[in-house]
Each structure stands twice: as structure tokens, then as C-alpha cells.
Amino acid sequence: MPLPPLPKPGAPFAGVPTAPKRSLVVVLAAVVVLALLALAWFVDRPLALELQQGVTPAWRKIARVYDDLGDSEKYLIVALVLYIWSLLGMRRGWTCPIRAGFDRVARCSLFLIVTMAISGLATWILKMVVARSRPELLHNTGFYGLGDMFSGDPFDSFPSSHTLTAFAVAFVIGAIAPRLRILAVVLAFGVAFARMAIQQHFLSDVLASACIAWAIATYMAPRMLSPAYTWPVRTPWRWWQRR
Numbered sequence: 001m002p003l004p005p006l007p008k009p010g011a012p013f014a015g016v017p018t019a020p021k022r023s024l025v026v027v028l029a030a031v032v033v034l035a036l037l038a039l040a041w042f043v044d045r046p047l048a049l050e051l052q053q054g055v056t057p058a059w060r061k062i063a064r065v066y067d068d069l070g071d072s073e074k075y076l077i078v079a080l081v082l083y084i085w086s087l088l089g090m091r092r093g094w095t096c097p098i099r100a101g102f103d104r105v106a107r108c109s110l111f112l113i114v115t116m117a118i119s120g121l122a123t124w125i126l127k128m129v130v131a132r133s134r135p136e137l138l139h140n141t142g143f144y145g146l147g148d149m150f151s152g153d154p155f156d157s158f159p160s161s162h163t164l165t166a167f168a169v170a171f172v173i174g175a176i177a178p179r180l181r182i183l184a185v186v187l188a189f190g191v192a193f194a195r196m197a198i199q200q201h202f203l204s205d206v207l208a209s210a211c212i213a214w215a216i217a218t219y220m221a222p223r224m225l226s227p228a229y230t231w232p233v234r235t236p237w238r239w240w241q242r243r
Contacts (some may be wrong), residue, residue, distance in 0.1 A: 025215075032211050036204045045144050049133040055197045063194035067204040069189045070162025072116060075169055082109040087235060094237040098134035104176075107232045111217075112172045116165065122210065123164050132158040135199045159208035160201040166191035167213035175221050 086106035089096055096102045120242070131147040134157040138144045147155030166188035174181030192206035224232050231239045 006060040019097070027147070032208075036208055039204040039207070040202070044204050045129070045138065047203055048138060048196070048199070052135075052139050052199065060198055063197035066190055067162060067194040067198060069187060070160075070166045070195070072120070072161070072165040075165065076113060076116060079109040079112045080105075083113065087233070090233065091235075103233055107174045107224055108172070109234045111175070111220060112169065114224065115172055115213070115217045115220055116168045118220070119164055119168055119212050120161070122212055122216070123159050123161055126159055126208075127156040127161075128152075130158045131155040132202075135196075139199060141234060157201055157204045159175055159212060160192070160195050160205045162195055163192045163201070163209035164213050167210045168217060171213055171217035175217065175225070 082105055084101040086096075086109065088094070089102040090106070094102070096105070098105060100108075128150045131149050131151055132155065133143055133145060133147060134154040137154045167185075170181075170188040172186035173184040188210070192210065195206055196199040196203060223229050234241070
């Protein structure tokens with residue numbers, strides 16, 4: 001299900017779709033789980049060994065630089081600053097220097113924050129519960145499998161936090177700036193490949209992160225961008241008030 005685009009500047013919010021039907025969500029979730037299990041069983045290990053041999057040190061250095069696009073702090077700081085600024089602007093009657101207006105800036109910045117927060121929490125829980133070993137353990141000791149729950153590094157490979165951040169940003173950008181959707185997703189896939197190239201994650205780890213980010217962004221988009229929901233443009237301590 002595609003994410004909803006924001007209207008052109010000056011137009012009201014319109015055409016924001018509802019969340020997918022529950023039956024469709026269940027079917028998609030089952031397909032994704034089966035696909036990830038198949039990758040973990042048949043593909044992840046040989047692909048990781050192939051990448052270890054095929055990725056040169058020079059390309060690995062480039063991958064480490066590109067990997068910085070998956071750091072979540074920079075995105076969260078910018079989004080939080082924009083959200084606070086837009087709330088102050090609406091409250092104090094400032095003139096917004098951005099054509100989109102304070103309302104859209106508030107909704108879009110909070111959309112990113114909430115998407116990253118919820119998907120990040122889900123990713124952390126899966127990391128601790130699944131406790132999958134990282135590729136570096138496979139390369140160094142030959143071990144490929146699961147450790148004890150909540151054992152932490154290096155048993156926290158599934159899913160990838162960096163990839164999750166990249167795809168969360170990509171899907172949010174795709175919702176608010178559809179013309180940049182393809183570019184944003186391509187860059188996110190670049191981060192996913194970089195995580196595999198530097199031996200931090202398996203293929204199923206990064207694909208799981210992409211699916212989590214897509215699911216959360218798709219679920220939150222109508223609740224953040226639709227005019228039926230006014231809580232995104234209220235201060236946090238008034239989110240639960242009805243008006």
C-alpha cells in the first residue's frame with residue numbers, strides 16, 4: 001500500500017487513505033515471516049561468506065562512510081527542532097518562512113519522530129529476544145545461529161537498527177515528497193548493503209528492518225497527516241485531549 005502524499009502548498013489535507021485492512025496485514029506479515037525464515041535458512045550464511053571474500057578493503061571503507069546515513073541521532077534532532085519550532089510558530093502567530101506552513105511542518109516532523117521511535121522500539125525488542133549472532137562471529141569462529149535472549153552484542157544482529165533508520169526516513173520522505181521517494185528508497189538500500197558489506201548484518205536482518213519501517217510508516221501516515229487527527233499539531237501534554 002503506497003504512502004499518502006501531502007497536498008500541494010496552500011491546499012488542504014485531502015486524499016489521505018485509511019490504514020490497511022487487518023486481514024491484509026495478517027497475510028503480509030505471514031508472507032514476510034516465511035520469506036525471512038527462508039533467507040535465514042538458505043541464503044544468509046553463504047551470502048555473508050561470499051561478501052567477505054568479494055568486498056575489497058577499499059569498498060569496505062566506502063561502505064563504512066555510507067553507513068553513517070543510518071545514524072538516527074541526526075534525523076531525530078532535526079525533526080525535534082522543527083517540531084518545537086512549528087508548535088511555537090502556530091502558538092505565537094508567527095509567519096512561517098516555509099511555504100508548507102507550520103501545520104505541515106509539525107505533522108511531518110512528528111511523523112518522522114513517531115515512526116522512528118515505534119519502529120526502533122520494535123527493533124530493539126526483536127534484537128534482544130531473537131539474539132541472532134552477527135556475521136563477524138561467523139567469519140571469526142564459524143558460529144551461525146542464535147544465542148541466549150538479552151545477551152547483547154554480538155547476539156543482536158536481527159534486525160538492523162541502521163537500516164531501520166534509513167528506511168524509516170525514506171518512507172516518511174516518500175509520504176511527504178513523492179518525487180523524492182525513489183531516491184530515498186535507493187539510498188536506504190545503499191545503507192542496507194553497507195551494513196552487509198562491513199559484516200554487521202545478514203540479508204534477512206536488513207530486509208526485516210525495511211519491512212518494519214514500511215509497516216509503521218504506513219500505519220502512522222493517516223494518523224499523522226489526516227485532518228481528522230489534530231493531536232500532531234498540539235503540544236505533547238495535550239495529545240490526549242479531544243477537541
